[in-house]
Amino acid sequence: MFRPPAAKNATLRDVAREASVSLITASRALGNPSLVSTATIERVQEAVIRTGYIPNLLAGGLRSRRSMTVAGLVPIISVPQFLPTVQSLTETLDQHGYQLILGQSGYDHAREEKLIATIMGRRPDGLVVTGLLHSARAREQLRKLGIPVVETWDLSERPVDMAVGFSHLKVGSAAADYFLGKGWHRLAIATGDDHRAQKRREGFVAAVGHDVPTATVPAPSSLALGRRALAELLRQDPGIQAIFCSSDALAQGVLVEALSRGLRIPEDLAVCGFGDADFSAHLEPSLSTVRIDAAEIGRMAATLIIDRCNNEPVSSPVIDIGFRIIERESTAGSAGCVI
Amino acid sequence: MFRPPAAKNATLRDVAREASVSLITASRALGNPSLVSTATIERVQEAVIRTGYIPNLLAGGLRSRRSMTVAGLVPIISVPQFLPTVQSLTETLDQHGYQLILGQSGYDHAREEKLIATIMGRRPDGLVVTGLLHSARAREQLRKLGIPVVETWDLSERPVDMAVGFSHLKVGSAAADYFLGKGWHRLAIATGDDHRAQKRREGFVAAVGHDVPTATVPAPSSLALGRRALAELLRQDPGIQAIFCSSDALAQGVLVEALSRGLRIPEDLAVCGFGDADFSAHLEPSLSTVRIDAAEIGRMAATLIIDRCNNEPVSSPVIDIGFRIIERESTAGSAGCVI
């Protein structure tokens, strides 16, 4: 078993002794300075520096029942769309003294439940889930936890607790309406097999009024899969005019494959992605897409959690951050203009 | 079934009572079963299920001085190159019961030190740093912590503790040798401004024997910056034959810009990236690059930490995982062949 080396960390007791005050006064000087005289605070702060004291948040959390951690659950960390969310979540939490504990649930339902149990052992003060939970049991687990929970990247009618996201159905129908408004009627979809992408497809099909050729690829989607998807779709209908893709990576693959087949974009084939990746505006041709403010999702999720931890009123437990279709060259038909 | 909203979590004491054993026996049944009879273990396990007990790892960590957490420091989470490392690190740690606490140091030296202090408050059992530390003070802090530290994505001659990475100098010189071997002599570099990329540039220049036109872009590098970088390099030397880029995103930008200027790849301009992103093999033309096994870095880092936590001997504290140049169409000159 691992034994900590001789150089033990200074404890608050050491600080108190250095500053010639009691343990609790030292504690207050650091955590609740308004209760302590200025002179004492200064003495304690000096003692902290001299001893190299680093507060033990495990001990503090045990006693105060606030671990100052928030758990973040993602399917896998390397889903590019979620990255800005995780980043801004981490940053915003950090600004308020909270740390993020990251859990990857994979795409496995059983794992999801096990992960929740493991992570709850750390007694986080809140939980942020990226994407709705798969299993009903997991949702039930969360409901019973009694800590703030934010579900992100989707809007449920009945969230476990709170939610920050947008309607994937509406994204789908908006994309379809956009294509139809351009006068394109032979439409198709290249999509990942995850739940949210499927809902966008549903919205798309509903707005079109009938089913459309669809190529479904396994997660995580990629440029390579986009190339394969276009090949598949052209097999289903060689006369496709416009394709809605479930990610910009996929859309880029469609672009590459289309160009290598000598198709002109958007005259022969229009393409719209999803997510507004950093590269999308700079491709040739530039890629139209649906923009989601992923970083804002993380910020809002953090804010909701922190407010609830401080017993501050939360204005609305369900926040729709919306979306925007960004028109670029890949769909710049007659009715539109290049941004 | 009624449950008060603030239903307190069951503690080990509750489990022990349910199972009619002492506290410590319950503890051992769960954490050290070899010391307890099979019948008792079973009774305890049933009690766990009946009570819905979730061990409080804060309390356990406080007492045992093992928090079962590992801190991971990255500049920012959304650097694509590090993602597979973070992912496999999380997974490997998870398999051994450890959780990753993520810290983003930004690109700010002062923040780095502050972050280390914050994170140490959680008393992690180990620390994984992605990239060498910027500030000497931060390195000094780590040395004094007395916990296993793994620096990744680089090899230092004098690591704080352990290291898993590769030589950026060698990558640079290998890239230069590769270009020179193709008969290309008017070389250039498009590079991010981070320390590791600069070392690759150093190695490149050393192998070439003289300085080369260089476009330096701020982190994080992107396709857009790659386009700008090529424009800049062509201004410096319109006759450039081959460019070594510090990331595949940057290289892709160079490709896009080159094609939009009517340059033929690789006849007019050869391009090599770094990192072997998932899209690189599927671009048109496909992108030559330097492949690093990023996931392996994460796995090895986790293993090193865990071994050290268990006081198991670590074969070597510095592990070179090497790299490989992957030749594809963007550099498929006469002397080579397309993979």
Next chain:
DNA sequence: CTGTTAGCGCATTCAC
């Protein structure tokens, strides 16, 4: 194999 005792480091009672 099982139990008793004694804390881990800190913050929440209460007291003055």
Next chain:
DNA sequence: GTGAATGCGCTAACAG
């Protein structure tokens, strides 16, 4: 303003 006691939930150490 300050302090003394108490215990958060768990496990290391030593008994039996």
